[in-house]
Amino acid sequence: MSDVILxxxxxxxxxxxxxxxxxxxxxxxxFELYENEFIGVIGHTGSGKSTLIQMLNGLxxxxxxxxxxxxxxxxxxKYDRRTLRANVGLVFQYPEYQLFxxxxxxxxxxxxxxxxxxxxxxxxxxxxxMKFTGLSDKLREKSPFELSGGQKRRVAIAxxxxxxxxxxxxxxxxxxxxxxxxxxxxxxxxxxxxEEKATVILVSHSMEDIAAHASRxxxxxxxxxxxxxxxxAVFARGEELIRMGxxxxxxxxxxxTLKGRGHENLPSVLSPGEAIRCLDSLTGGDRG
Amino acid sequence: MxxxxxxxxxxxxxxxxxxxxxxxxxxxxxxxxxAVLGHNGSGKSTLAKHLNGxxxxxxxxxxxxxxxxxxxxxxxxxxxxxxxxxxxxDNQIIASVVEEDVAFALENLGVPHDEMHRRVAExxxxxxxSRYAKHATYKLSGGQKQRIAIAxxxxxxxxxxxxxxxxxxxxxxxxxxxxxxxxxxxxxxxxIVLITHFMDEAAQADRIVVMNDGEVLLDGEPHxxxxxxGLLWSVGxxxxxxxxxxxLLREEGYKVPLAxxxxxxxxxxxxxxxAGRIGREVL
Numbered sequence: 001m002s003d004v005i006l007x008x009x010x011x012x013x014x015x016x017x018x019x020x021x022x023x024x025x026x027x028x029x030x031f032e033l034y035e036n037e038f039i040g041v042i043g044h045t046g047s048g049k050s051t052l053i054q055m056l057n058g059l060x061x062x063x064x065x066x067x068x069x070x071x072x073x074x075x076x077x078k079y080d081r082r083t084l085r086a087n088v089g090l091v092f093q094y095p096e097y098q099l100f101x102x103x104x105x106x107x108x109x110x111x112x113x114x115x116x117x118x119x120x121x122x123x124x125x126x127x128x129x130m131k132f133t134g135l136s137d138k139l140r141e142k143s144p145f146e147l148s149g150g151q152k153r154r155v156a157i158a159x160x161x162x163x164x165x166x167x168x169x170x171x172x173x174x175x176x177x178x179x180x181x182x183x184x185x186x187x188x189x190x191x192x193x194x195e196e197k198a199t200v201i202l203v204s205h206s207m208e209d210i211a212a213h214a215s216r217x218x219x220x221x222x223x224x225x226x227x228x229x230x231x232x233a234v235f236a237r238g239e240e241l242i243r244m245g246x247x248x249x250x251x252x253x254x255x256x257t258l259k260g261r262g263h264e265n266l267p268s269v270l271s272p273g274e275a276i277r278c279l280d281s282l283t284g285g286d287r288g
Numbered sequence: 289m290x291x292x293x294x295x296x297x298x299x300x301x302x303x304x305x306x307x308x309x310x311x312x313x314x315x316x317x318x319x320x321x322x323a324v325l326g327h328n329g330s331g332k333s334t335l336a337k338h339l340n341g342x343x344x345x346x347x348x349x350x351x352x353x354x355x356x357x358x359x360x361x362x363x364x365x366x367x368x369x370x371x372x373x374x375x376x377x378d379n380q381i382i383a384s385v386v387e388e389d390v391a392f393a394l395e396n397l398g399v400p401h402d403e404m405h406r407r408v409a410e411x412x413x414x415x416x417x418s419r420y421a422k423h424a425t426y427k428l429s430g431g432q433k434q435r436i437a438i439a440x441x442x443x444x445x446x447x448x449x450x451x452x453x454x455x456x457x458x459x460x461x462x463x464x465x466x467x468x469x470x471x472x473x474x475x476x477x478x479x480i481v482l483i484t485h486f487m488d489e490a491a492q493a494d495r496i497v498v499m500n501d502g503e504v505l506l507d508g509e510p511h512x513x514x515x516x517x518g519l520l521w522s523v524g525x526x527x528x529x530x531x532x533x534x535x536l537l538r539e540e541g542y543k544v545p546l547a548x549x550x551x552x553x554x555x556x557x558x559x560x561x562x563a564g565r566i567g568r569e570v571l
Binding site: 172253266280 | 375456463525528532554555562568
């Protein structure tokens with residue numbers, strides 16, 4: 001078993017305490033995340049996803065509860081939260097709106113430079129960030145504002161990867177991108193995760209993307225952690241997810257319906273590739 | 289009757305740039321529900337922006353609801369006929385109270401007070417948001433905000449509703465809510481042009497237009513368009529998972545139909561397959 005990298009104990013976040021607008025955004029959530037795993041987070045708008053991820057990298061202090069990064073409480077007085085933010089990288093929704101430097105290179109170098117790294121190391125990190133996000137070297141001197149939407153998004157993600165975070169949190173990194181752009185960015189992130197043995201936390205409304213990449217899935221509803229289990233186990237509970245305003249991939253729904261209509265021996269599947277393997281093994285007997 | 293007639297549209301954002309639209313021709317009939325697919329930068333949003341005169345073509349002709357769209361057109365009249373809804377609901381909400389937001393355009397148009405109230409009530413009813421009329425807009429969910437944005441457009445009683453990725457920022461429930469509203473308007477006879485990256489949404493339209501590098505690559509009903517899976521994959525698009533499974537089954541020699549889009553269609557085929565009613569070629 002890998003080591004625990006992040007541990008959350010009884011996290012609570014209450015907004016507007018003592019006012020008529022008091023709202024519990026995150027309600028007593030506890031979990032452990034390991035090194036080298038890919039976590040999916042799903043939940044409808046307002047379920048507490050954004051609040052939770054902002055607490056995980058120390059941007060927001062929980063109202064109560066404790067977060068441990070590698071066993072250390074991140075809210076003790078002497079804890080270095082600046083270093084934590086390099087270790088736990090957070091890519092916000094539509095991160096391209098946060099680009100500001102004159103060139104792609106400078107923008108990606110901003111994080112590593114803030115970490116106080118040498119120029120040599122910064123150059124290396126920029127190169128790495130560009131490699132992981134599939135940005136061509138020709139773009140290095142360009143203004144990020146001249147790039148296409150998809151490229152801008154990659155520059156923004158590269159800037160976080162250049163800090164070599166051990167935990168990478170992404171809030172809807174593929175919103176508004178075409179299918180190929182989505183697949184490329186997610187594959188890039190997967191590659192980073194594997195090479196660096198990092199922990200990735202992917203927040204997404206795309207059940208297909210979560211099914212394709214995550215090994216475990218957290219389901220949030222009304223600030224509560226309703227499920228946290230293997231991806232297959234979570235998506236096998238299709239009806240519950242739909243009741244929560246969520247969904248399961250189309251192919252998963254097809255198999256769940258068939259199961260309910262008398263094909264009890266069908267397993268739960270997450271992708272067309274998995275579906276064909278399962279159908280093949282069920283009907284494979286008559287192959288000549 | 290055609291409500292959109294585009295002939296050989298060519299458009300460049302600046303004089304020395306590559307054209308974003310390269311001789312695009314397209315006809316849309318009144319009451320059609322057309323989905324437009326294409327990779328980022330394929331020209332689909334640019335095409336949509338021509339429909340209400342945000343962009344004016346460099347070459348070619350465009351007629352929308354009987355109005356010739358060019359530099360001399362009455363754009364205000366055109367925009368009353370062609371309502372546009374964009375991706376980000378937060379950028380489209382102006383007022384702090386739902387009914388005031390829906391009334392915003394009507395106030396600008398100088399619609400009389402009683403008439404305005406009637407139209408706002410109708411529009412809210414149409415998007416199933418009547419009970420939120422007095423609510424604060426900032427408290428709504430993404431799907432609700434997007435439906436309010438649609439109501440604001442509807443209140444102007446447009447002939448055509450053009451939506452540019454209206455569900456990109458929404459959760460699954462919000463997406464379903466918006467699609468439900470579009471189906472309802474379509475049944476009532478509205479012409480709808482929906483730009484989307486979601487294949488399952490496109491599959492629900494009457495017709496799909498696929499754009500690639502400024503040209504129309506495919507144009508036809510969803511079953512036809514999605515049978516061209518190889519071509520769609522080659523231009524960075526995708527097919528619904530049900531369709532993809534049929535292609536994978538074919539590769540394994542199963543004699544399944546390829547024209548499968550919806551869950552129900554896929555379930556029917558797999559039911560036959562599991563019952564041994566579908567043959568298989570030994571490959």
